[in-house]
Amino acid sequence: MSACLEIRDLSAVLPNGHRVLRSVSLSVQPGEVRALVGESGAGKTMIGKAVLGVLPSSVRIVEGDMLLEGEDLGKLQPKARRTLIGARTALIPQGPLTALNPSRRIGSQMTDRLVRILGWSGEKADTRIRQLLDEVQIRDPDRVLKSYPHELSGGMRQRVLIAAAFAAEPRLIVADEPTTALDVTVQKQILRLIVQLQREHGTAILFVTHDLGVVAKISQKVSVLYAGKVVEEADTAALFAAPQHPYTRALMAATPRYTDPFASLKPVDEAVLAGLAAEIAAADQVWRRPHG
C-alpha cells in the first residue's frame, strides 16, 4: 500500500536565498496521525502549506517531491494539481476567528465546497453537512447553519471547521495548530473530536503543533522540526520513552508541568542550540555542493 502522503527531500527558499525547508522527508500512512512539532518559525506550517499548494508566492520549492497517494504533485499541471488536492485533502485551520468568511452564513460556506468543487447535489450536501455537524456534537444544526460566524463561540466555530474538513471524505487532513487559539478546556474537547472522527473515517492527518502534550495524545508518529530541518523522527511512544536528539530532550524538559506549578520554565539550553546550528550549517554545506 502506498503512503497517503510522501515527502522526499523537500527544500524551499525565500527570494534572498534563505532556506526555510531543508531536505524534509516524511511520510503519512493511510489512517495515521503524524505530528509535526517545532517552535514557531521551524517551518512546520510551511510544510502543511506546501502539501496543500498554498505556499506564499515568495517561497519557492527548489528540490524534492511530494506524492499524494502515489501521485507526484510536481508532475501535474497546476489545474490538475488543484483538483487533486481539493478532492483528496482538507485543512483544519488555526484561527477559528478568521478561517470562516464573516459575511456568509455557515450553511452556505459548508455546502458550497461540496456542491461547487465536488459537484454534489445541494440536497446531498445538506444531508452530509448535517450528519457531520451531528458527529462534532452540534445539537442545533438549524441555528448553526443559519448563523454568521461571529454569532458562534470559538469552540463552535472550530467544530464547524472540523465538520467541514471531514465532509468531503478527504484522505489526508492537514491540521494547522487547530487548538492553539482555544482555551484549555475547549482544546481538550476539540482534540478528542478530531481523534474520534479521524478513527471513524480512517483519515490520515498531518498534525502541526508546538505542543508536545497534544502530540502524545493524538499521534502515532512524530517529526521534530528545527529551522526547517527534521532533527528527529520516531514513533510517538518511542520518542517520549527515549528521545534521541538533544533538542527533543530539551523541548520535553521545557514543557511546563502541572504537577510542579512553581517550577520556573526551562528554555532550550545554549549548548543544544549551538549543536543545532552546527548541524544545520553542515547540512547546508552538503546541500550547496551539487547546486554550486
Next chain:
Amino acid sequence: MDEGRARRRAVSPRLWLAGGWLLLALLAAIFAPLVAPQDPLAQDLMLERLPPFWMNGAEPGYWLGTDSLGRDLLSRLIFGGRIAFIVAFAAAIAACLVGSTLGLIAGYFGGWADRIISRIVDVWMAFPPVLFAILLVAVLGTGLSSVILAIAIIDWTRFCRVIRAETMGQSRMDYVENARTAGYGRIGIMLREVLPNVVPSIVALLSLEMGIAVIVEAILSFVNLSISTDDPTWGGIIAEGRLSIHQAWWVLVFPLVTLILTVLSFSQFGEALKTRFDPVLR
C-alpha cells in the same frame, strides 16, 4: 442575541433623518411637475424678489419667494433637484463600477496589476479635481451626460483606493486560503469570498460619492458649465442668488441649505447603511 436583534431593528435617528430628507427630496424631484407650485421658468417682473412666506410682502403660492426675474424659488429648487439626483446616481454608480472593479483587482491580485492601477491612481489624484472637471466639461461640451462622465472620470479613484486597501486586508484572511485549499479558482474566490466583505464599504462610499457628485454638479453649474442654462440647477440658482444677495438673500440661502442638507444626508445615510450591511457590526 435577542437584544442585538432588537437594537438592529431600531433604526438609528441618523438613518431616519438622512433617509427622510433624501426620500422627500427625491420624491419631490420625481413628481416635480405635480408638486411644484409654479412653472419654474415663468418670469413675471411684477412679482420680482418676493420674500419668503413669513415676511411682509410675501405672496401666497410663492412659499420661498421669487428671484430677480420673478421666478418661484421653491419650484426652481424642486426642478433643480431632478438634475442633482440624476447626476448623483448616474455619476456615483459609474465611478463606483470602474473604481471598485479596479480596486478589487489591484487588491486581490497584487503584483503587476496592483502596480499599474496604483500608479494610474497616483497620477489621477495629482490633478486638482474641480479644475479637472471644468477642463473635462470644456472638452466634452456642456450637457448632462458630459457632467456625469466628467464626475465619474475624476472620482473613480476614491473607490479604487479604499476598495484596494479593504481587499488587500481581506485577501490575507485565513478563509481565503481555506477556499484556495478547497480548490476554488482565483476569480471565484475574489467574487464569492472577498467581494461580500467589501460591499459595506462600497455602499458607504457610493452614498458619499452621490453627495460629492451633487456638489461637483453645483460647482459646474455655478460656473455655467453644467447643462443648458434654461433648466434650473442648484448651482445655477446659487450663482444667480449671489448677484442679488443684498436685495434678496433668500435666493442664495435656500438653495445653499438644500444643497448642504442633501450632501450631508448622503454621507450620513452611507455610514448608517454600512453598519447595517456589515454582519459583524449590526
